[in-house]
Amino acid sequence: MRATGDFVKVKKAEMFFLGRKDNQIKRHGKRLNTEHVQQVAESLCTGGTCALIWYQEEKLILFVAPKAVSKGHLLKKLQECLPSYAIPDEVLPIDTLPFTSHGKIDVSQLNQIYSSHLNSQKSDSKLSEQELWEGLQSLWQSILNLPDGSSCILEESQFLPSGGDSLKLLQLHDEIERMVGRPVPGLVEIILNHSIREIYKHVLKSAFPRDNLAISSHSVVKRKLSDPPGEEPNNKCVELSPENPLKTDVATIGFIAISRGNHLVSLEGALKSQIEAEQAEKSEVLPNSDTNVNIAEDYSAEGNLGEGNLGEITQKLTLRVRWTSDLGKCVDASPLVVIPLPDKSSALVYIGSHSHTIQAIGLYSGKVKWTRRLADRIESSACVSKCGNFIVVGCYNGMVYVLQNSNGDVHWAFPTEDAVKSSPALDPSTGLVFIGSHDQHIYALDIYKKECVWRLHSQSGGIFSSPHLHLLPHHLYVGTLGGQLLAVNPVMGKTVWRTICGKPIFSSPHCDKDYVYVGCVDGNLYCFSHFGDQVNIIVLFNS
Numbered sequence: 001m002r003a004t005g006d007f008v009k010v011k012k013a014e015m016f017f018l019g020r021k022d023n024q025i026k027r028h029g030k031r032l033n034t035e036h037v038q039q040v041a042e043s044l045c046t047g048g049t050c051a052l053i054w055y056q057e058e059k060l061i062l063f064v065a066p067k068a069v070s071k072g073h074l075l076k077k078l079q080e081c082l083p084s085y086a087i088p089d090e091v092l093p094i095d096t097l098p099f100t101s102h103g104k105i106d107v108s109q110l111n112q113i114y115s116s117h118l119n120s121q122k123s124d125s126k127l128s129e130q131e132l133w134e135g136l137q138s139l140w141q142s143i144l145n146l147p148d149g150s151s152c153i154l155e156e157s158q159f160l161p162s163g164g165d166s167l168k169l170l171q172l173h174d175e176i177e178r179m180v181g182r183p184v185p186g187l188v189e190i191i192l193n194h195s196i197r198e199i200y201k202h203v204l205k206s207a208f209p210r211d212n213l214a215i216s217s218h219s220v221v222k223r224k225l226s227d228p229p230g231e232e233p234n235n236k237c238v239e240l241s242p243e244n245p246l247k248t249d250v251a252t253i254g255f256i257a258i259s260r261g262n263h264l265v266s267l268e269g270a271l272k273s274q275i276e277a278e279q280a281e282k283s284e285v286l287p288n289s290d291t292n293v294n295i296a297e298d299y300s301a302e303g304n305l306g307e308g309n310l311g312e313i314t315q316k317l318t319l320r321v322r323w324t325s326d327l328g329k330c331v332d333a334s335p336l337v338v339i340p341l342p343d344k345s346s347a348l349v350y351i352g353s354h355s356h357t358i359q360a361i362g363l364y365s366g367k368v369k370w371t372r373r374l375a376d377r378i379e380s381s382a383c384v385s386k387c388g389n390f391i392v393v394g395c396y397n398g399m400v401y402v403l404q405n406s407n408g409d410v411h412w413a414f415p416t417e418d419a420v421k422s423s424p425a426l427d428p429s430t431g432l433v434f435i436g437s438h439d440q441h442i443y444a445l446d447i448y449k450k451e452c453v454w455r456l457h458s459q460s461g462g463i464f465s466s467p468h469l470h471l472l473p474h475h476l477y478v479g480t481l482g483g484q485l486l487a488v489n490p491v492m493g494k495t496v497w498r499t500i501c502g503k504p505i506f507s508s509p510h511c512d513k514d515y516v517y518v519g520c521v522d523g524n525l526y527c528f529s530h531f532g533d534q535v536n537i538i539v540l541f542n543s
Contacts, residue, residue: 066093132208158194165491257383260508331353333379340388416439417437422466435467511530
């Protein structure tokens with residue numbers, strides 16, 4: 001018997017054909033049988049035929065014939081029948097499917113058809129403001145699978161609350177760049193964190209300089225985007241964000257936060273108009289979100305951080321103790337620095353210790369603003385909430401405490417079933433806070449509704465290391481004491497993939513745009529792709 005590349009199931013000396021090896025692809029970390037997707041599509045495509053290709057090993061394209069087949073209806077049905085990773089990136093109606101002389105689908109011809117389709121969408125002429133706005137609305141409606149007949153989209157609608165996920169994010173990002181015919185820097189972060197109005201303004205500014213616009217700034221779109229805030233939407237508008245899981249009753253402040261590992265979070269909040277110019281000047285310090293919406297590369301601050309002068313920058317860097325604060329016992333946690341954008345002189349440092357206490361200390365003065373004593377030791381490093389009004393920290397008594405940043409009062413205490421030494425991680429796109437516990441669970445907490453959105457059993461021991469959120473793909477990476485690294489969907493709380501390192505993981509994972517890295521007790525630094533493939537092992541030491 002020779003290898004034919006066919007997958008079969010043997011039952012009672014009979015072989016049942018399951019599919020071809022060359023029909024198996026890995027997409028978004030999942031093994032996918034393209035033939036199965038094609039069969040499902042054909043079962044839904046009444047009176048039509050379908051063919052599926054893996055275009056340049058990047059995009060899943062479904063061809064349907066004849067052209068009369070409803071593209072929108074078919075895509076909607078596919079989303080109901082298939083998992084998200086199996087949904088085609090695009091459905092392309094054509095007159096007839098091409099066949100080879102042997103009667104098989106001509107895949108090479110389909111690739112040429114799609115390539116021609118992409119070229120036909122490119123235009124040398126610049127889009128007008130109105131064409132850009134209408135094109136963005138059309139993409140938004142199509143990718144988020146909104147009901148047919150949606151005549152307009154509310155300006156404040158946001159991507160994730162409207163039904164978006166990481167796969168749809170990729171699709172929207174690519175389609176916008178294809179529409180404008182050029183890369184749009186920082187687009188991923190804007191899509192995740194801002195409304196469709198802000199997405200439009202960002203694309204307009206990035207892709208089309210103001211002096212090259214096809215239509216003046218008094219265009220119809222501009223008038224649409226500057227309607228009075230009190231105006232009621234017309235009845236044909238579809239509310240894309242009817243339920244926001246993280247609605248807050250507290251005022252949002254703009255801030256910059258620096259936490260363990262030099263992780264940097266920058267959230268503008270309601271102060272965008274006040275700090276727009278300042279952020280533009282400092283944009284080179286805060287890289288775009290090629291890697292992570294809330295984590296920037298390590299950088300060295302130059303000059304003053306704010307009102308206080310933390311030491312002269314000379315040819316030879318010297319450090320001196322500016323102030324100290326006594327926390328009573330050993331400090332294993334890392335400090336959290338939160339700098340409010342309206343008044344940087346009021347920046348605070350939050351730090352906990354084994355004395356059961358956590359303090360808020362003035363960054364420049366060293367004066368203790370407040371001290372809160374919790375029920376047990378604090379090894380967890382704190383993180384700040386999306387609104388900037390709360391501090392989240394874990395405790396040895398199994399509780400996750402959410403404290404008011406102004407006075408340390410307990411806003412909410414969430415119980416796990418064992419000690420919490422892991423440090424919380426914020427998803428600034430949703431506001432969820434993720435944390436691990438020695439009870440072997442990962443938790444996603446909505447601190448505004450005071451509820452656990454989901455929890456996931458690691459199936460591989462307790463969790464000491466801190467979760468790490470990565471934007472693209474939208475994964476939460478968690479290391480376990482059982483020696484496994486997990487990639488978790490942060491919205492659904494489902495395991496995307498897991499891999500075994502063999503020894504306990506105390507190290508917290510870290511990412512760049514291509515890889516995720518984690519250290520292990522076996523003395524190695526492991527490098528994996530975002531799809532779970534092991535890329536490299538670096539021996540750090542032999543224990």
